[in-house]
Amino acid sequence: DIQLTQSPSFLSASVGDRVTITCRASQGISSYLAWYQQKPGKAPNLLIYSASTLQSGVPSRFSGSGSGTEFTLTISSLQPEDFATYYCQQLNSHPLTFGGGTKVEIK
């Protein structure tokens, strides 16, 4: 199974900050990675797929990059509605594993 390691697991930031979350895969997965945002009590919401393609309707302050084993999700200017937990997911092969999550909280 492909393991995904996210860092940090917890992040404290202020509105307007630039935030970067990293996801590392245990083996190369080309650009086959997605990012999701999840708020408490809600289902995950797709932000990015194919490592860098923004899902329709997602604000442009979200961006993704990377290939192979290292990927990043960047929020260029953190907004109040962005405080949530973020997960990466590898799209290379079953089982479709997720990272452990990064919780972004208000400083």
Added chain:
Amino acid sequence: EVQLLESGGGLVQSGGSLRLSCAASGFTFSDYAMSWVRQAPGRGLESVSAISGSGGSTYHADSVKGRFTISRDNSKNTLYLQMNSLRAEDTAVYYCAKRGHKIAAPGNYYFDYWGQGTVVTVSS
């Protein structure tokens, strides 16, 4: 508008069974693979089972293989998860999720729509 509505969760004793359903609307159901993804309390996400659009191909995680069965009825636009021999570690919110791409290939296995989730609690 795509909608996924799960039902069938509840409280069950260890060793018992439950059948989850997910009613889909707003898209051509038979064109898309579907999955069940679960989230244990305070934990991350785990992809449990997946099924192709036709229903001819299925996948189950090792943690549920032999106990859970995914199926679909394309005439009813409904996805199912039959869960037998339930264990305390199966306690979770279970989400049904729609694959974002019609073609099954690496890179296409992302989920663009999720249901609101149904809670399964297994008491020991």
